[in-house]
Amino acid sequence: MTSQSGGTAAGEGRAGGAAREGTDDGAVLLVAGLADLAVSTLGTAAGALRGLLRRSDTGRLVEDAEQDLRARGRLALDRYAAVPPAHLEVLAQHVLERRSRADG
Numbered sequence: 001m002t003s004q005s006g007g008t009a010a011g012e013g014r015a016g017g018a019a020r021e022g023t024d025d026g027a028v029l030l031v032a033g034l035a036d037l038a039v040s041t042l043g044t045a046a047g048a049l050r051g052l053l054r055r056s057d058t059g060r061l062v063e064d065a066e067q068d069l070r071a072r073g074r075l076a077l078d079r080y081a082a083v084p085p086a087h088l089e090v091l092a093q094h095v096l097e098r099r100s101r102a103d104g
Contacts, residue, residue, distance in 0.1 A: 052058060 052061065055061065
């Protein structure tokens, strides 16, 4: 007698088979979840697009969206393009400041 997981009733041979089947089941569940998310997202996006097309201020809305995207781009570049100061350089500056305060 076998169970739904593919092992025997006594549990023989389940260690390798169950792990592999668990991975397969997990992959199937992951793909099904991603597909459901994609369908849901597309449905929401289609509804939003229909709503946008009915608006009379679409031109202004596009200008605002462009301005927002430029601001986000500027923030992203500032966040990722800026190189933080070298740690040893910062420590050396602190030492120089302390020495100048001690001397003066």
